[in-house]
Amino acid sequence: MKKIKTRNPYNGELIAEHEQHSKKEISQILKKAQDTFEEWRKEDISERVALLNNLGDLLIRKKAELAQLITKEMGKPIKQSVAEIEKCRTVCEFYAINADDFLSDELIETEAQESFISYDPLGCILAIMPWNFPFWQVFRFAAPTLTAGNTAILKHASNTTGCALAIQDLFIEAGYPEGCFQTVLTDHNGIEKIIENDIVKAVTLTGSEKAGRKIASIAGQNLKKTVLELGGNNACIIWEDADLDKYISTIVNSRMLNAGQSCIAAKRFIVVEAIYEEFLQQFTKKVTTLKTGNPMDSDTDIATMARPDLAKIVQEQVNESLIKGAKIHTGNSCNKTTYEPTIITNVKPGMPLFDEEVFGPVAAIIKVKDREASIEIATKTKFGLGTMLFTEDIDAARMQIENIYDGSFFVNEMTKSDARLPFGGTKISGYGRELSKEGMLAFVNEKTIYIR
Template sequence: MKNTVKSINPFNNELLQEYKLFSDQQIAQVLQQTASSFSKWKKEPIDDRAKLLSKVGKLLELQKYKFAKLITQEMGKPLVQSITEVEKCAWVCEFYAVNADDFLCDDLIETEARESFISYDPLGCILAIMPWNFPFWQVLRFAAPTLTAGNTVILKHAANVSGCAMALEQLFEEAGYPKGCFQVIIADHQQVESLIENTIVKAVTLTGSEKAGRHIAAIAGKNLKKTVLELGGNNACIVWEDADLDAHVKTMVNARMLNAGQSCIAAKRFIVVADIYEEFIAKFQQQVQLLHQGDPMDPETDISVLARPDLADIVAQQVTDSVAKGAEVLIGHKKDKAYYAPTILTKVTPDMPVFKEEVFGPVAAIIKAKDREESLALAANTAFGLGTMLFTQDLKAARHCIDQIEDGAFFINEMVKSDPRLPFGGTKASGYGRELSKEGILAFVNKKTVYLH
């Protein structure tokens, strides 16, 4: 039976570290520690919790190059992008440090009572199951509000970024959080399922695949526990005939190629109105070919390897299957271990994997639409509902499309991105619940009605 996990640099295949899975006894100790910590932590004044979170943000800024190097080594993201990720984590910490008191204050409701209000009380221990693609950001955007609301956290991170998980645990300890507030476990699937069933764990948040989300939600539902699921995406980037390509083509390329396309909110389907189709392809291709490919530790690198060789295999197969159905490769479709070249596909139709499935790699699927109406219909033709972006100078017409977009986000003349100030989440197969903003800090609280007659 496998009892270790390995952290391997996907660029050079070097073993970074090997970690032992926690024993059942160790996990039981973690559970007891989190329960003990919660009984004290929930009583801490919000201002004190916010001060500790602010310290986390400051430590992230001070040590951002160290953390960024670790991210890049473990999952292959270009160093510059890893630095940006850590800086964004510092931002989310400061955002909640400043706003938590307002977000969590009692909400007075006028009734016949002498006094009636909503009190926002922490639930207890929240289990977080997190992915490797943004190994710091995915954790901090959940942990910052959840801990500040008075909950405790157990993190089960993706195995290939176990070093990032351990660094995060040390970060919270260094900031002065009481022992047991934020704990990491390295566990197998069966141990995670047992954790969800344990009465000490009050709720679960997962960022991952649709398959994982359905499985975790089923176990949590059976045990009557709340879940927040941020799952896959198949975002459309709609380009109308009046789009200013010179102003926005770099943004469109970045929306697909950032983090080598390994993002749930990446633009995966480019739906382009016929009138501008040829011009779009020419300018998009030119911009993609300007991307500097190479060693992710090189500050000049724009795009490098995927996080694991098997992930590159999956992307290559999706493209191969789409080509068999009639798609044409404009550039790319070359693989070497964990590297998969930036790829542009044309003549893409709705029956192809690159249209129907989430492609977690640097593949831009381009679809021609005859007009604006068809572009919206093609964008809506998906099981996912995370985000849509539309590029046009006709803002009045774009506003009229808002209620036609069922996704959790609709960005006009900008790539879909998360922002601490705005709620983040999806619909349909992209999951449910919201992170960030006030919604994020209220995701794991008991909204208690208090009535004084």
Template sequence: MKTSIKTSNPYNGNQLESYKLDSKSILNEKLKLADTTFKTWKEFEIEERVDLLQNLADELFKQKIELSELITEEMGKPILESTAEIEKCIYLIDFYIKNAEQFLQDDIIETEAHESFISYNPLGCILAIMPWNYPFWQVFRFAVPTLSAGNVALLKHASNVTGCAVAIEKLFLNAGFPKGCFQTLITDHKSVEKLMESETIKAVSLTGSEKAGRKIAELAGKNLKHSLLELGGNNACIILKDADLDQYIDTMVKARMQNSGQSCIAAKRFIVVESIYDEFIKKFTSKVEALKYGNPKDTDTTISCLAREDLADILEEQVKASIDLGAKVLFGNKREGAYYQPTILTHVTAKMPVFKEETFGPVAAIIKVKSEDEAYETAMNSKFGLGTMVFTSNYKAASKRILEIEDGAFFINEMVKSDPRLPFGGTKSSGFGRELSKEGMLAFVNRKTVYINK
């Protein structure tokens, strides 16, 4: 029986730390503490919670170098991207410091009553199940608005970033949040089912794969728990004939290769109108060839290994199956351990895994189409629905396509990305619910109708 979690550096294979799994009794103690803490935490004035948010931002800033290095060691992210992740968490906190009070204020509704309004009250203890690819950002975009709304949180993080999970709990404690407001659970997925049965857990937020989402949705439904699911994607990047490649080619490459391609909202399918196809291929390939692989701790490294070797195995199988169905390798497709060379595939069709499935790594699938209409139709040929991006000089014409896009996001002349000011989430097999913005603040509240007569 497994009793511990061991973390290792995916770049060099070196073991990092060993963490003892929480016993059943420890898990129960953490549940009880969360329940007890919620009873007092929910009574805190919003101004008091906001003050603690500022402390949290200060802690992140003070430890930025150490935390960035921890991310890079545990999941292999290039150090400059790890630093940017911590900085984005600070930006997120600042957004909610400025807006939390406004988002949570009562909404006055005029009725026949002396007074009637909607009051936004916290639900209680929220379970978060989070992935490894953005080990701080994914957690903070859940935790900051959720705790600010008066809830408490339990985190089940991906096992390969357990060090990050432990560090995040310490950050909240050092910032002055009451003990039990935010707790990390060092446990396995088998314990999640039992946790979901607990009366203490009022809701669950999952960022992960479609498979994991279906399982959590089943457990949430069985136990009548509210759930928010941010799942996989295979976002389309449409390049129309009037796209300004000189201006946006770097954005297009970053949209696929950032975080070594390990992003749910990455551009995975490049749908290119044939009149601009040759020019796009030339410029895109040149930029991909220039990516520098190396030690992720080096500041000049722009592409790194994947977070685990088994992830490279899965990607390799998807590419091989697509090649067997007729895809052509234009560049890359070399593999060594957890490293997967940035790869460009052409002659991609809708029957191939690199078109139909989520490819979690630096593989760009290129699809040539004859017209603008065909480009949009091809983009929507997907069971996923996180986001679509289109590059064109005629943004007004692209804006008229908004209704056609079934996804949770539609970006024109920009890569799909998350922003604290805007809601984030998907449709179809990409999940449901919204994080960030006011939507994220209200994701786990009881919208209570209050009606008062004299």
């Protein structure tokens, strides 16, 4: 069988080798998911919630070792890995509190003696997840989906295979039946066969536009529902009255968190000319104070990108943009997986730094004439995940809500996911919603009951 090797991106050391599952093993995983579903769907909601609370408690008890695993496999600074595990607990807590309400029958007044909507689980749901937030991406899907009565199969990114197996172990240790949550180790061909299998009732993917088109095509051919959270090219708009002293740390973090390897990171900073020089000065000062180094050091802000090929892609995007007229303001040194925090100015439409998703610590700065121009250039994108706006004129910001076509619009805050709020995109950033009540109802049958 083929082996999956995981390596520490900071030093290149081999972490582990994992054998891919055989066709027979995958069939057994699918059958176990289906068999478990037949019993799990009948489990009282109070029992499912109790297990979810167990899971949340277990995350906190083990957060140190789980955070170290994240950092070893994908290079995230350890303090950010700890924060990721802590955030996973919040999604467990949220659905533990709200599951009963979200899944209760909804009475509808009609001419019938009784009519209502019943929310029934669909069955086995396949999750295809990325490496950049290897626990959070999984938990924000799994917590509501399993609590709704479904079972889940996870296909994680190969470079975070250790995280995938650790998550499976967490569910078992928390008391879930073994078939409730399973990890499958396979390649792209294996995933296609799993999607086609009748046991799998729906698919959720967080990943690239290319992956989204492929998975949606296969699922569509098999008439299966999909939820897709794909790439982003988020704009961070800075109006002339922005309080930079108050928000510059947030603005920098919106780009440099996780070495810029986030779909919802600010990719394009669109700054009105009245505040441009002040913004560039403060932004540069803050970026250059970020501490780079070993991801296991507690004071490291930026350590490494997850793989050498990812750093190379970012470098190619920058170089092509420079050829087209962009200018290096600071940074742009790249060595294997280490990419220096970088600021590029004079970025315009037609350059990769403007048009594409750049998955690394590179900030593209765009100067515009005024507020009107800032909104016009911000929406000049094929992506639609999120937009940020920094201003003290909240009334004027509210007036722009209808002009922002993305899945979210954050004012004086970086775009982020929150268990209490629906999360997802528009255009080529995908469709469907995770989190909040919408996330719990993403994979249920909203069944109409009518009794005359």
